[in-house]
Amino acid sequence: MSTTRRTFGALTAGAALAALAPTTAAHAVPGRRRLIAHDDFRRGLGQWATELQGGGSVTAARGVLEIDVPSGATVWFRRRLEGPYVLAYTATPVSAGGVNDRVSDLNNFWNATDVRSPGDLFATPRGGALEEYDHLTTYYAGYGANYNTTTRLRRYVGEPGVRPLIYDYTEPLLVPNEPNRVRIVSDGSTVRWWNNGRLVFDYTDPQPYTGGHFAFRTVWSHFRITDFRVWRLAPKHP
Template sequence: MTTTRRALGALAAGAALAALAPAGPASATPRHRRLIAHDDFRHGLRQWVVERERGGSVTASRGILDIDVPAGATVWFKRPLEGPYVLEYVATPVAEGGANDRVSDLNNFWNAVDVRSPDDLFATPRGGALAEYDQLTTYYVGYGANTNTTTRLRRYVGLAGVRPLILDCTEPLLVANRPHHVRIVSDGSTVRWWNNGRLVFDYADPQPYTRGHFAFRTTWSHFRINNFRAWSLIP
């Protein structure tokens, strides 16, 4: 089966599952939840590490993480997260005529570990170019990437130049100036990524990544992000 067919199958399943999705962030089996991370973006970037390829601005104030950049940028949550957990945030792609208001690339890394320094993701400095992340083991979603034409799930394996593609979709894509409510589930072999109640990716990983760092990632774009939360899922 081609990755395209698999992706369409996942999307069809997602449409059906979305109607049954729980109101709160949880996997299919009901769990107790314990808040393990959050940021209301009113106290600057003290919980984050910013890596920028070329200029632009990344600020956190008045409840908004504002990422306005002309090239690649990655904003890492400093603390690693360990599953099972569910993570949520809201991101709005800005299209108001600004220099970087190109609606593209609502991307995420999660469960990221650098194979060169497994206990310290930040031991090797990076400048924000995408190729600098090849030596991570991590999941990566590029939602509305390539000038809002592709939506893909990758599973990085820690090798330079190798970014294995798991699922490749032609939709869903970004909608300008519309809030996108993202939910990421890391639950053992279950890897799920939702947007606005729709299950976009549902992947069963036989060798799952279960802990590591989360990041917002984009390139040449402008996003406003709020309501970052993560919960541990307790049976």
């Protein structure tokens, strides 16, 4: 599979124009969406499963999911999601002098299935190291900063050592203490990842992953996440 390494400004003209305004799917018109999942992060981690490579802290209280970790961490939404849907959250990379306040790696898995246990993602244990996720079929967005100077979209195919790269940008990257308002669109073959109203990834998958699990993924960093929501999209052509 060919890869695309370029600056974000070198997006195709159509995608660049689309980034100037929210898409219909990401901010659906009345009647096209309904809320199917959410977490206000006031009642603990009951809706989430954590996989930590080297310890650290993951908490949900007072409206914030706080991930403060010294190495790899994946925080899964326990409920399997089926498309078409729009998923939204806000994530702020913390830079306040803490030991893990490195500002790096705001990443997501979505529509994830483990080929070793297709009916139950959590039946196969994982310890948080990145290579352990090679057995997934999933989309993976990696939004970089610090030593990680690329922002990438991958489509995992469930094979160890194989992580096909779809897009590879040198920007945009994270800004310390600035909120990232993310929208993920999973609508059949349409795969989109937005941040603060900008269309970062726009991919048409001829063999799409249309359902599976969502996760936050990061490495040696500190994030505060709020306002997790998922909406069901009605069919484009009822």
